[in-house]
Amino acid sequence: MSNPAEASLPNDPNVRGDVALEDPVEGRESLVRGNLSFHEITEKVLAVNEKPVAQTPNAFKAAIAFAGLGFAGFGGYVGYLFWEGPGIWGNNNPVGWAWDIVNFVFWVGIGHAGTLISAILYLFRQKWRTSINRYAEAMTIFAVLAASSCVALHTGRIWMDFYLFPLPNQMGLWPNFRSPLAWDVFAVNTYLFVSLLFWFTGLVPDFATLRDRAKVRWRQLFYGALAMGWRGSTRHWVHYEKAYQILAAFSAPLVLSVHTIVSFDFAVSQLPGWHTTIFPPYFVAGAIFSGFAMVQTLMLPARAWLGLKDIVTVKHIENMNKIILVTGTLVGYAYAMEYFVAFYSGNEYEGFTFINRSFGPYAWAYWTMVSCNVISPQLFWFKRIRTSVTWSFILAFFVNIGMWFERFVITVTSLHRDALVSSWEYFVPVTEPLFLAGTFGLFFFLFLLFVRFFPVIAMAEVKSVMPQANPHWEGYEHGGDHHANAPAAATAGGSH
Amino acid sequence: MTALEKTPRIWGLLAQYEDPHAIYKACEKVRDEGYEAWDSCTPFPVHGLDKAMGLKPSRLPWIVLCVGLTGSTFMLWFQTFAMGNLYPMIVGGKPLFSLPAFVPVWYEITVLSSCVTAFLSNWILSGLPAPHHPAFNSKAFERVTDDKFFIMIESQDPKFDLEKTRALLQSTGATTIEELAS
Numbered sequence: 151m152s153n154p155a156e157a158s159l160p161n162d163p164n165v166r167g168d169v170a171l172e173d174p175v176e177g178r179e180s181l182v183r184g185n186l187s188f189h190e191i192t193e194k195v196l197a198v199n200e201k202p203v204a205q206t207p208n209a210f211k212a213a214i215a216f217a218g219l220g221f222a223g224f225g226g227y228v229g230y231l232f233w234e235g236p237g238i239w240g241n242n243n244p245v246g247w248a249w250d251i252v253n254f255v256f257w258v259g260i261g262h263a264g265t266l267i268s269a270i271l272y273l274f275r276q277k278w279r280t281s282i283n284r285y286a287e288a289m290t291i292f293a294v295l296a297a298s299s300c301v302a303l304h305t306g307r308i309w310m311d312f313y314l315f316p317l318p319n320q321m322g323l324w325p326n327f328r329s330p331l332a333w334d335v336f337a338v339n340t341y342l343f344v345s346l347l348f349w350f351t352g353l354v355p356d357f358a359t360l361r362d363r364a365k366v367r368w369r370q371l372f373y374g375a376l377a378m379g380w381r382g383s384t385r386h387w388v389h390y391e392k393a394y395q396i397l398a399a400f401s402a403p404l405v406l407s408v409h410t411i412v413s414f415d416f417a418v419s420q421l422p423g424w425h426t427t428i429f430p431p432y433f434v435a436g437a438i439f440s441g442f443a444m445v446q447t448l449m450l451p452a453r454a455w456l457g458l459k460d461i462v463t464v465k466h467i468e469n470m471n472k473i474i475l476v477t478g479t480l481v482g483y484a485y486a487m488e489y490f491v492a493f494y495s496g497n498e499y500e501g502f503t504f505i506n507r508s509f510g511p512y513a514w515a516y517w518t519m520v521s522c523n524v525i526s527p528q529l530f531w532f533k534r535i536r537t538s539v540t541w542s543f544i545l546a547f548f549v550n551i552g553m554w555f556e557r558f559v560i561t562v563t564s565l566h567r568d569a570l571v572s573s574w575e576y577f578v579p580v581t582e583p584l585f586l587a588g589t590f591g592l593f594f595f596l597f598l599l600f601v602r603f604f605p606v607i608a609m610a611e612v613k614s615v616m617p618q619a620n621p622h623w624e625g626y627e628h629g630g631d632h633h634a635n636a637p638a639a640a641t642a643g644g645s646h
Numbered sequence: 647m648t649a650l651e652k653t654p655r656i657w658g659l660l661a662q663y664e665d666p667h668a669i670y671k672a673c674e675k676v677r678d679e680g681y682e683a684w685d686s687c688t689p690f691p692v693h694g695l696d697k698a699m700g701l702k703p704s705r706l707p708w709i710v711l712c713v714g715l716t717g718s719t720f721m722l723w724f725q726t727f728a729m730g731n732l733y734p735m736i737v738g739g740k741p742l743f744s745l746p747a748f749v750p751v752w753y754e755i756t757v758l759s760s761c762v763t764a765f766l767s768n769w770i771l772s773g774l775p776a777p778h779h780p781a782f783n784s785k786a787f788e789r790v791t792d793d794k795f796f797i798m799i800e801s802q803d804p805k806f807d808l809e810k811t812r813a814l815l816q817s818t819g820a821t822t823i824e825e826l827a828s
Contacts, residue, residue, distance in 0.1 A: 188689060188793035316728075324728040328737050333750035340754040347765040355690070359791040378775035381782070382790050384673075384699055386772040387691040392704040393768035400757045400764075407757075411750050613793075614690040621670035621692055 168464055168539055186460060188613050192359060195607045198456050199360060206602070214598045220591020227581070227588050228303065236306040240580040244568045247561050249582035250304035251415075253589055255557040256440070257297035258338060258412055259433070261345070262405050263441020264290025268348060269401035278469055280611040281462045284356075285452070286445050287349045288604070292596045293444070294342045296589040301338065303585075330414040337411040341404055348397045351390070354380050355610040409437040416560065423503040423564030426491065432484035436556060439477035439523070442470050443549035450543045452601065461607055464537050471536035474549065478527030481556075485524065499569065507563045511576055515559050522552025657780040657828035658684075658800040659811055660787065661820035666692045669795035672818035673698040676797060679814060683803035687781070687796045709767045710760050717759025722752045780826045798826065 186194070231238060241248050264286035271279040302311050314335045316324055325332040357377035364370040380386070413433035416424035446467070453462040492504040508516045526548040530536040535545075567574045600606070617623050663669040666688070673686050677700040686699060696703075729735075730742040740747055769775065781787045781798055790796055797820070799811050808825075815823050 192792045316724075322732050324732065326737055327725040327729055327751055328740050328744055328747040330750075333754075336751045336754040340758045344757065344761045347761055351765060351768065355791065359689075362788040362791045374777070378769065379777050379779065380774065380791070381779055381787075382687040382689055383772070384686045384688065384692075384695050385701065386774070387688070388696050388701055389704045389706050389768050389771045391691055392706045393764045396707065396710055396764040397761055400761050404757060407750070407753060411754075414750070610690040614693075619666055619690060619692065621666040621694065621698075623667070626665065626667035 168459060186616075188616070188618075191461070191607075191609055191613055191616075192363075194458065194461065195605050195609050195612075196360065196363065198601065199603060199605060200363065202366075210598070210602065214595070214602075217591055217594035217598055220587060221595040222591075223584070224299075224588025224591050227584050228299075228308075230581075231303060232308060236304075238581045239585075240578045240582065242575045242577060244573050244575050245562055245565045245577040247304070247565065248577055249558075249579055249585060250300055252554070252557045252561050253586055254297050254300035254304065255412055255433075255561075256554050257293045257300060257589060257593075258341075259409060259437035259440045259553065259557075260444045261290040261293040261297065261341070261441060262409060262434070262437035263445050264288070264293075265341075265345060265401050265405045266438055266441065267445070268352075269398040270405060272398045273402055277615045278466055280608055280615050281466055282445065282449060282470075283611070284349075284352065284604075284608040285449060285606050286441075287345065287352070288597065288600045288606075289441075289444060289448060290345050291342070291349055292593045292600075293441075294338065294345060295596070296593045298338055298342060299592065300585075300589060301334070330411070330418045333411045334415055337408045341408045344397070344401055344404060348394075348401055351394060351397060352608055352611070353604065354378060355382065355390075356605040356608065358382070359609060360605065405438075406434055409433045421564055421568075422497070422499045423507065423560070426488060428484055428487055428491070432481070432488075435477045435480035435484065436523075436553060439474060439481055439527075440549060440553035442474045442477070443546040443553070446470055446474070446542055446546035447550060448597065450539055450546075452606065454539075456601070456606065458607065461612065464539075467539065467542055468533075468537050471530045471542055471545075474546070475527050475530040475536070478523060478530075478549070482524035485520065503564060503567075506567055507559060510563065510567065512559065512563045512566070515555050516563070519552050519555040519559050522548045523556060526552070655828065656801055656808070657826045658798050658802075658806070659808075659815060660781060660784055660824050660826050661797045661799075661815040661818070662786055662822045663795040663797070663819065664821055666695075666795065668819050669797065670695060670698050672797055672815070672820065675818050676799065676814065679805065681799055681803050681805055683800040683806075685798050687787075687790045687798070689791055689793055689795075692795075704771065706764065706767050706771060710764045713763040714756055714760035718752065718756035721755035722748060725751060780828055783827060784824060786822060786824065801828075 236250075239248065239250070241250075264283075267279050267286040268283045268290075272283075302308060305311055305314075314325060314332070325335070327333075354377055357373050358380035361370060361373035361377045364373055410430035410433065413429035417426060417429035419425060449462060450467070453459055489504055492500045495501075507513075526545050529541070529545060535541045562577050566577055613619055618625060661672070663672060669686060669688065670692065673695060676684060677698065686695060688695065725748045726743055729744070729748075734742055736742070781790075781796070786794070787796060797815065797818075799806060799815070801808075805811075812823055
């Protein structure tokens with residue numbers, strides 16, 4: 151019953167989660183370590199949220215202040231953009247799309263890991279997802295918010311953005327539904343909205359926990375309003391679970407469709423370098439790749455600082471690294487295939503674009519991308535590296551950089567040398583780095599607030615994958631005192 | 647005893663259990679006794695507890711199917727109507743009714759209408775938001791969202807009898823039983 155490998159773990163809870171268990175004979179590794187009871191899970195997860203506001207650690211305050219400054223700076227930047235127009239960017243005549251779109255595709259791609267974890271892994275009954283899904287879903291929402299602000303700003307005349315939406319008007323004019331740019335508006339907004347509904351639905355039972363444990367009035371009111379009177383009734387769980395399944399079932403194809411439609415923004419045009427049929431699957435793989443890297447970047451420090459190493463263990467980190475390895479390899483394959491098709495098509499414009507991409511003026515960006523995206527994830531073939539927290543963090547960071555450059559390479563290198571040699575121009579950013587920094591400010595500000603006030607682990611879900619959550623668990627059939635030390639060895643593939 | 651006397655002032659009985667196994671067995675017993683106005687509350691969905699309670703499957707998927715299909719049909723029609731009739735214009739050499747180009751928006755609206763319906767019907771079918779419930783008066787019930795499991799039987803159930811129902815709950819292994827004021 152209890153996993154012998156579990157017994158060999160160090161007692162120090164700050165280390166235990168960082169030790170990989172290698173015991174293929176005794177079955178799969180525990181998803182929750184340290185023989186936690188249901189109540190201990192609640193205590194562990196809510197420790198951060200329930201700390202009185204006055205006792206917020208100084209480092210956390212500093213981080214929030216720093217991110218808030220970035221967010222405020224972003225507001226200032228938007229005002230400046232509003233006042234001056236897109237002339238404050240380095241965009242020039244052939245390069246009409248640059249950092250605005252690069253940032254958009256970068257952020258919307260990051261969101262996809264959250265949906266993959268919450269929806270696709272849910273449908274495939276990958277129980278290890280329960281420890282990381284809340285976190286990843288929050289990341290999705292804030293990333294898509296950052297993405298939508300980029301895409302709303304890229305139009306230049308921001309006050310005309312309402313034309314993108316199907317609003318009735320006196321001219322009887324509707325968006326051009328045949329245009330990929332209109333598809334994009336629908337895709338990104340649907341994505342943001344559905345992610346929010348999914349996230350909120352998952353949060354309600356955990357809000358109820360915070361409400362029931364609240365000691366101060368404002369917490370009771372705040373969490374009480376969010377929990378909407380949830381009382382864990384089985385009559386409610388019946389509807390709840392169905393709704394959750396349906397939201398997951400619809401979000402799963404959204405993972406594929408949203409980035410497919412984002413890739414149509416490029417692929418439906420006739421520009422060499424953009425006009426390729428491989429774009430949809432290539433973009434989706436890249437999105438999941440970058441998203442998992444961002445989950446790692448956020449999760450690795452957080453699990454250490456928030457003391458969640460028993461719930462987010464090396465097993466979870468290793469699984470995510472494996473996904474990074476697979477999608478990174480897919481992305482590498484797509485890069486190679488683009489070159490092969492450019493060569494095999496015999497089209498000289500296509501051929502030129504790709505030669506120019508790797509050996510032209512933007513070769514530095516191209517090779518940064520290749521080394522970060524193709525070479526660095528290959529290190530995850532080594533078990534030592536993919537089970538090492540430090541290595542995971544470093545490599546995830548490289549992937550984040552590489553994926554930003556991928557979008558830069560696709561957007562800018564395809565544009566800067568167009569069919570007319572006299573109009574070739576080298577794009578140099580002017581104020582755009584502030585734009586990117588501002589979106590990071592927005593993202594981290596919201597994310598830190600989320601970590602402080604919302605449960606970062608889906609408690610109800612984690613409890614439901616523990617073995618003692620099953621009413622027919624063998625520990626109950628044998629009777630005896632199973633509460634004191636119920637082995638919390640939820641096996642990764644164990645059935646209900 | 648008249649019906650009026652039989653119906654006490656209390657809202658119902660609240661019994662506490664310590665683990666999923668205990669509440670599962672208890673629910674089977676209460677179900678077999680023929681109670682109807684009763685409920686169980688758990689910190690997480692206990693697998694199979696709906697069957698142990700004798701609950702019917704949720705109607706929610708059918709509602710989602712109906713609204714999703716309506717939203718889907720509407721959006722396909724609307725794109726055709728807007729592009730082909732309201733402001734007919736050839737763009738990019740595509741015909742007025744260019745089905746492949748309508749697929750992305752058609753698809754997104756199908757997803758959006760289905761998801762919004764699933765979200766809303768979940769709360770509507772459950773009667774939430776509901777700021778108050780008699781069980782919230784109980785101090786013990788605060789643990790329902792943490793690690794304790796509860797059964798409540800309402801006094802309006804025709805089979806409810808304060809003593810007999812209490813004895814039934816006792817026999818299912820409840821650790822504490824309390825009366826809930828309405």
